[in-house]
Amino acid sequence: MSDVSKKTIQDFWTRNVPGWDVFSKKYSPEDKRFYLEADAHRYRYDDYIPALIDSFAAAGLSVLEIGCGLGTDSRTIAAKGCSVTSLDLSPSNVSFTMKGMKLFGLKGRGVCADAEKLPFKDASFDLVYSFGVLHxxxxxxxxxxEIQRVLRPKGRCVVMLYHKGYAYYLLLLRYGWQMLLRRLSSEKLMSRYDSTPLSKLYSKKEIRSLFDGFDRLDFQMTTYGGAQLHPVFKFAYRILRKSRFLMQRFGSFIIIRGSK
Ligand SMILES: C[S@@+](CC[C@H](N)C(=O)[O-])C[C@H]1O[C@@H](n2cnc3c(N)ncnc32)[C@H](O)[C@@H]1O
Structure with missing residues (x-):
């Protein structure tokens, strides 16, 4: 377990609102166009997310999103008729999410809390969704x-974690000597590379162990969206996304679907 404090993590994500760096912020967060722009950018970069949400969101489902950020996915899930609870460690991210919900005429509940101590009773939700948060x-x-605890019997989770894919091998190539000589962990290196207080990478074996309380596990491999890449890297990215063989080994994101 890492020794980075929750306060450091909370302050970081309050100062660095997820997705903030990629859209113009021409509009104020009081304006619906602010969220329209944020959402358009998110789904241009990570274009597989709407299909991912389509695959589980059904009217009447009670869904908890952990680490809602600006709330794009919470809004998409709510628009499908789910009853959504959006949780984040950062109070301002919860406020953005709730403001966006209201401007779009959607209903939702916002909760500022820690994913490691969820403030809900056992068996409260049909599905827990979390994208790019728990690492x-x-x-x-x-x-x-905690996810397992708050899920109802036969409840499901859809969780994206960083995978030990190409980013991990690039880190090994570039900084492997520091890992050996200065005993720097891959966690320290990944956090530095990702410019966050804490970013971890997991292998499939480690993920199986983390989710060992779930009955069924399915993995879907994907990677960073390509829209923001330099044209040279875009070519490599297209090859990676087209090849199942390469994606299984080198994909940087792993989407885990578990059933209780
Ligand atoms: C990389 S952002 C992802 C946001 C959103 N899911 C997305 O994909 O845009 C990580 C989010 O997780 C939240 N977070 C980090 N640690 C958390 C924790 N222990 N409990 C709840 N939220 C947490 C941060 O405040 C931040 O909003």
Missing amino acids: HTPNTRAAIR
Whole structure:
């Protein structure tokens, strides 16, 4: 377990609102166009997310999103008729999400809390969704245990974590000597590379162990969206996305679907 404090993580994500760097911010967060722009950018970069949400969101489902950020996915899930609870460690991210919900005429509940200590009773939700969050929290295992606890019997989770894919091999190539000589962990290196207080990478074996309380596990490999890449890297990115063989080994994101 990492020794980075929750306060450091909370302050970081409050100062660095997820997705903030990629859209113009021409509009104020009081304006619906602010969220329209944020959402358009998110789904241009990570264009597979709408299909991912389509694959589980059904009217009447009660869904908890952990680490909602600006709330794009919470809004998309709510628009499908789910009853959504959007949780984040950063109070301002919860406010953005709720403001966006209201401007779009959607209903939702916002909760500022820690994924490692969810403030809900056992068996409260049909589905827990979390995208790109639990590798940033010190005790990922505790957060996954909490997901299992708050899910109803036969409930499902859809969780994206960083995978030991190409980013990991690039880190090994570039900084492997520091890992050996200065005993720097891959966690320290990944956090530096990702410019966050804490970013962790997981192998499939480690993920199986983290989710060992779930009955069925399915993995879907994907990678960073290509829209923001330099044309040279875009070519490599297209090859990676087209090849199942390469994606299985080198994909940088792993989407985990688990059933209780
Ligand atoms: C990389 S952002 C992802 C946001 C959103 N899911 C997305 O994909 O745009 C990580 C988010 O997780 C939240 N977060 C980090 N640690 C958390 C924790 N222990 N409990 C709840 N939220 C947490 C941060 O505040 C931040 O909003």
